[in-house]
Amino acid sequence: MNIAIIGSGYVGLVTGACFAHLGHRVVCVDNNPRKIASLRKGVSPIYEPGLEEMIRENTRLKRLYFTADIARAVEESKVLFICVNTPPKENGEADLSYVENVSREIAANLKEYRLIVEKSTVPVQTGEWIEKTIRENQTRKALFDVASNPEFLREGSAVHDFLNPDRVVLGVSTRKAEKILREIYEPLKAKLVVTGLKSAEIIKHASNSFLATKISFINAVSRICEAAGADVEQVAYGMGLDPRIGPSFLKAGIGFGGFCFPKDLMAFHRMAEKLGVHFPLLKDVLQINEEQKSYFIQKIEKAIWNLRDKRLGVLGLSFKGDTDDIRFSPAIDIVKVLHAEGAAIRAYDPEAMPGTKAVLTGITYCKNPYEAARGAEALLILSDWDVFRQLDYARIKKLMKHPVLFDGRNLLKPSAMHKLGFRYHGIGCLPPS
Numbered sequence: 001m002n003i004a005i006i007g008s009g010y011v012g013l014v015t016g017a018c019f020a021h022l023g024h025r026v027v028c029v030d031n032n033p034r035k036i037a038s039l040r041k042g043v044s045p046i047y048e049p050g051l052e053e054m055i056r057e058n059t060r061l062k063r064l065y066f067t068a069d070i071a072r073a074v075e076e077s078k079v080l081f082i083c084v085n086t087p088p089k090e091n092g093e094a095d096l097s098y099v100e101n102v103s104r105e106i107a108a109n110l111k112e113y114r115l116i117v118e119k120s121t122v123p124v125q126t127g128e129w130i131e132k133t134i135r136e137n138q139t140r141k142a143l144f145d146v147a148s149n150p151e152f153l154r155e156g157s158a159v160h161d162f163l164n165p166d167r168v169v170l171g172v173s174t175r176k177a178e179k180i181l182r183e184i185y186e187p188l189k190a191k192l193v194v195t196g197l198k199s200a201e202i203i204k205h206a207s208n209s210f211l212a213t214k215i216s217f218i219n220a221v222s223r224i225c226e227a228a229g230a231d232v233e234q235v236a237y238g239m240g241l242d243p244r245i246g247p248s249f250l251k252a253g254i255g256f257g258g259f260c261f262p263k264d265l266m267a268f269h270r271m272a273e274k275l276g277v278h279f280p281l282l283k284d285v286l287q288i289n290e291e292q293k294s295y296f297i298q299k300i301e302k303a304i305w306n307l308r309d310k311r312l313g314v315l316g317l318s319f320k321g322d323t324d325d326i327r328f329s330p331a332i333d334i335v336k337v338l339h340a341e342g343a344a345i346r347a348y349d350p351e352a353m354p355g356t357k358a359v360l361t362g363i364t365y366c367k368n369p370y371e372a373a374r375g376a377e378a379l380l381i382l383s384d385w386d387v388f389r390q391l392d393y394a395r396i397k398k399l400m401k402h403p404v405l406f407d408g409r410n411l412l413k414p415s416a417m418h419k420l421g422f423r424y425h426g427i428g429c430l431p432p433s
């Protein structure tokens with residue numbers, strides 16, 4: 001199948017490369033010329049394990065190419081996946097102007113039947129708007145269908161998630177659209193869930209909101225554990241064995257971040273309001289998430305008193321491990337507050353430092369984790385990079401001024417850290433005596 005991906009960011013690139021890997025002929029479009037230039041050289045503009053290799057291999061096989069020319073992509077491809085960004089507006093609503101722009105550009109270039117698929121995460125009823133926009137801006141009479149195919153991949157394991165989905169949701173309104181999408185996904189042998197367009201749109205927002213709810217729930221429970229002298233890791237394990245609850249997304253930490261959970265929760269809440277549905281739970285989930293970051297900062301202040309002129313080492317800036325993405329990163333929010341309070345921050349992240357440098361100045365960026373720990377009065381773990389588990393903590397202790405560790409991701413074993421002589425503060429467990 002000839003496929004065009006419009007918007008070559010985290011989702012578009014992974015989708016494009018994986019479709020090519022499955023044997024389709026794919027053109028990835030982006031209106032950022034620097035991205036296209038980099039991709040043509042086989043260099044991925046984002047860090048995502050396995051992606052660059054897949055891009056190079058499929059470019060070599062002539063199944064994948066990159067362009068800024070949307071007209072050509074519409075002309076050559078039967079199916080057009082919209083993968084542009086849908087950022088939040090001030091009021092929390094999704095900004096759908098990028099989706100509208102692409103719809104207009106598709107309309108201007110439509111000459112024969114095309115299936116237009118929304119893969120961007122959008123509020124319910126967006127499909128109807130896309131259809132109306134294309135119809136009103138079409139310069140030639142050509143048939144088309146609009147479908148919804150929400151994406152559930154996680155950054156950091158995006159290629160694996162795309163190729164091994166729990167389910168593929170196909171929101172369609174015609175047999176023809178369903179047939180085409182079935183054919184595209186056939187090589188994956190995945191569980192297909194065929195629904196109406198609006199139901200597919202809601203499946204995506206409801207799924208992200210539900211997962212975020214689980215995280216805020218366990219984060220609130222972690223505070224109860226701390227107050228009562230229990231251990232949230234044990235509580236989460238005991239809860240998660242019940243298959244009705246499940247073990248995943250019960251990891252307490254410094255709150256969720258990323259380009260998706262915060263914005264999708266806000267957008268879902270706004271959509272519920274617009275539809276006249278009272279859904280305060282979603283606001284509570286967001287509020288608990290905000291509080292979780294302040295709570296972590298208070299914990300640091302309780303243990304080391306004033307922040308002014310204290311040297312703090314920071315491990316991790318991305319919104320979670322295995323990604324360079326810093327959008328809505330709780331790590332960055334926390335560092336910004338500590339920095340504003342006068343702390344001298346020495347930070348290290350395996351992939352997120354170039355992006356962070358553009359938005360956060362006045363802190364020291366270090367070459368490795370040991371440099372970040374040197375002379376520190378406390379060390380903070382803020383993203384769950386696996387490499388942070390493997391560090392030589394005996395060496396780190398020697399480098400630090402005071403061996404105080406705040407593990408915002410419960411990445412390390414408290415008993416092992418105590419044994420090494422650290423004053424270890426995890427999430428949802430008793431502070432060191």
Ligand code: NAD
Binds near residue numbers: 007029035
């Ligand atoms: P992104 O910002 O990384 O990528 C969007 C790309 O679209 C950018 O490269 C931008 O230059 C391009 N673009 C914007 N307008 C364009 C236009 N008119 N023509 C061509 N290109 C255009 O965003 P992302 O993280 O890939 O997210 C895209 C959508 O997918 C969002 O709705 C998001 O919620 C959803 N989503 C993201 C993830 C994720 O893990 N990041 C997972 C599932 C769903």
Ligand code: UGA
Binds near residue numbers: 211248252254320321
């Ligand atoms: C999330 C969803 O998991 C994907 O299914 C979805 O496709 C994507 O959003 C999206 O719509 O964009 P992602 O944001 O890449 O994926 O990352 P997650 O692994 O879900 O983590 C999100 C945030 O929650 C991170 O800050 C992470 O550290 C935090 N988290 C996650 C916890 O604090 N505890 C957990 O148990 C799990």
